[in-house]
Amino acid sequence: MTTGGAAEQFIRVAAETTEAAPSPSIHVGQAMRRKEDPRLITGKGSYVEDINLTGQLWAAWVRSPEAHARIVSIDASAARARKGVHAVYTHEDLDIEASLPMIWVPPEIEVKTPHHPVLAKDEVNHVGDPVALVIGDDRYAVIDAVEDIVVEYDPLEVVVDPEKALEEGSPLVHEQLGTNKVCEWSLGGGDLEAGFAEADVVIERRIVNHRMAGAAIEPRGVLAEFRADRLTVWSSTQVPHFLRLFLSILLGVTEDKVRVIAPEVGGGFGSKLQVYAEEIGCAWASMKLGRPIKWIETRTEGFMVTHHGRDQIDTIRVGAKRDGTLTAWHAKIIADLGAYQMLLTPAIPPSSAFVMCGVYKTPAVQTDIVMVMTNKFGTDAIRGAGRPEATHMIEVTMDQVAHELGMDPLELRRKNFIPPFSNGHETPIGVTYDSGNYGGALDKLLEHIDPADVRREAEALRKRGVYRGIGFSTYTEICGNAPSRVIGPKGFGLQGGGWESATVRVHASGAVTLYTGTSPHGQGHETGFAQIVADRLGIDPAQVDVIHGDTATGPFGLDTYGSRSLSVGGEAAARAATKVAGKARQIVAHQLEAAPEDIELHEGRFSVRGSPDKGMTLPEVAGAAYVPDNLPEGMEPGLDEQSFYDPENFVFPFGAHACVVDVDAETGKVSVVRWVAVDDCGPAINPMLIDGQVHGGITHGIGQALYERIHYDESGQLVTGTFVDYALATAAELPSYETDRTETPSPVNSLRVKGVGEAGTIAASPAVVNAVIDALRPLGVDYINMPLTPMRVWEAIHEANGGVRA
């Protein structure tokens, strides 16, 4: 059963095998240390704030202290009169008619989308909504001027609870839309009714997956310069190509005259996958004033107006037979989108639906989503983007089912695992997984940790008032965004594609530049992509310079998010390099009078098979290509090839994680004391980079489970607006992690790889919650919602004991 037009359009894609490019793996697979690092460890990286232009002015924003109000008046006269202030702009000064972008237009579903201006017009809808833009001589002067601007507000009724926002008579975030409901969207398959009818037990839980932040340590920043009819924008963004397109559309400068540079970017985690008001506003002001304009976000602004993630209220029902066989899953999701729909806002909750089958062969699975607006800032993609919410629901509920049935949680999982497959497994909801071996990952995990040992330790610790528990999570996820025909306008409804580009340019001297359309912000593309290209050209990765994040260099690209860079962008790089190698073979064959098919890469030379002393190095081939007096008949000169790669399917990494926690029953404090992770993202290009992604991913998930929460009070005030209130885990709270891998090749791309940037986060939060519940079962606690702060845990213990202290 499938409902909803967009769901109908979600095409079943068979995982198609792509021919592997034959090249020896010399550098691929090595834990090579990063090419990026020498500049970063010596303070020579160039982040946006490090770049200064002659004549540059600074920008600052007047922001609403009200969650919902009419703007009665704005008095900027004192600010304008200040020395060092060049301009103060309000909405009426802006001549930008188009809304900030949102690119999801699903077929047959109306998505209620409010106009999203760069500066608020007449009304503010969340705390931090920008009301005026101040331009001045330096960063201190503009902040002084902001203080001088007096805005009078007439407060309106506020709604912050998404369930209340759906009720009849609720205050409306946008009166003109007549409702707070954005849309409903569903995806399902199999006979749900029959599934629940044949179940011996049905478990239902309400799971609050609270709002969290990306919290990249580098705040956002913009530097915009309009000079000689050309606009150049440096931005701390994950998506320079998206930004160029929307700067062009909103400001009316053709795309060829707009250049966006994402220089060194200090982390993103989805929060910089956006086209922000500040980027458009600063670029507009630079055009208006003819001066470069710089804005650097404060951390408080970062918590207010850099998009948030998650914020779902999930009601999950699962049916199972007495022997543990799962019969049906039904997830009902209320997704709180906040006040405005940003680039991908309403397209994120459906990502939960795409993985609601988890790693289990359940015959009927249904997800029904209601999206709603409230007077908070917008949600959008944050590390995992929809999949952590789904995995959390599935994996927490699996432990609840196991407890109900009196089964071991791992036995329940094993009973329901989809058996190993290497070339496509079609789930009942129409998503076809590429490859998987879920039992294999769990087996490997249990080589590292024996739950019986943990239980023995728990017994001993309990005498000291410490409750030790162990929790597991076995997951898969959907990434490698994305096959264009699946996600595009006629499919899921995104107004764009999912391909990626690469150009491999061999210079006349033999030096090599790879231009990638992806835009890394810490992942290590300059190293991993160089390893891929080097193997295909018989050279050292040190000889491959990887250029990214500048729209004026390589071809159009689709940037970095959704764990797509390697499986889509890396594959494009591999294909472009393979084309170069192909042309090189033809040139060598012609010059050495051999057949092209007899030319092979051997010890860094294109040589004739069987005669390794007869061959040419890449610099020799480049010389022949650029001094073309002896090329094969009809061959164009040069050695410079491009690939636009559109994948046939997504990729589906998977794994098994175990978390051990100690809970202090006196204080409710939870400590993660051990973490073991086995992840499978196919064959490793650089295992060191994979471990790094997994470590960071796990920490993001632990953070959500234990510490981090974006919290608004009832009046819509953000009460977690600094790192004092929004707790990122520090080194002191965490253990070292134990990581291992299994390697199941993906049939989707020639590298056989899957993404790994979000996997750790997707796996982590349910393992923590399961471990805490496991620890506290002796005290009568059988369920608890995140974040597991000491107070919440203490209260759960207290309530389970009928108000009696443990």
Add this chain to the structure above:
Amino acid sequence: MSKTVPVHLRVNGVEHQLDAEPRLLLVHALRDHLGLTGTHVGCDTSNCGACTVHFNGQPVKSCTVLAVQADGVEVTTIEGMAKDGELHPLQEAFWNDHGLQCGYCTPGMIMAAAGLLERNPNPSEHEVRHALEGNLCRCTGYHNIVKAVLDAAKTKGATVSAQREVSA
């Protein structure tokens, strides 16, 4: 702009004279006036530690120090850590152990860790983790940062013993 006052800064062994507003933060003096952009700003509340520098050899958060307070003080920033083209053992260890991803927190982490190794040349993992709790990282989960600091301590210990042997 308010009145400026003369400030004398000695940073990485180089003398600088500037006229600064009394409210100018040391981190902005380093970045905006001296062009030493390796020291970063990641928050407004002295929580993140990205701006950590050495102040007469002690790690401090330079967003919480006024430039005028640094008058006459020996300041060391990340740019001053490599000597004669040789990376500091912590820089080398962060590189070898993949102790950084986006690199934004890295200068502050290295400066904080250098302060620890000065105080305690042979720290335990527990001591490293607690010494770095004033420095936030979103990318690495701290795993490889902690490993790098422990490895640097070993290398540094080895260097010191080698030097002792030579001088003996």
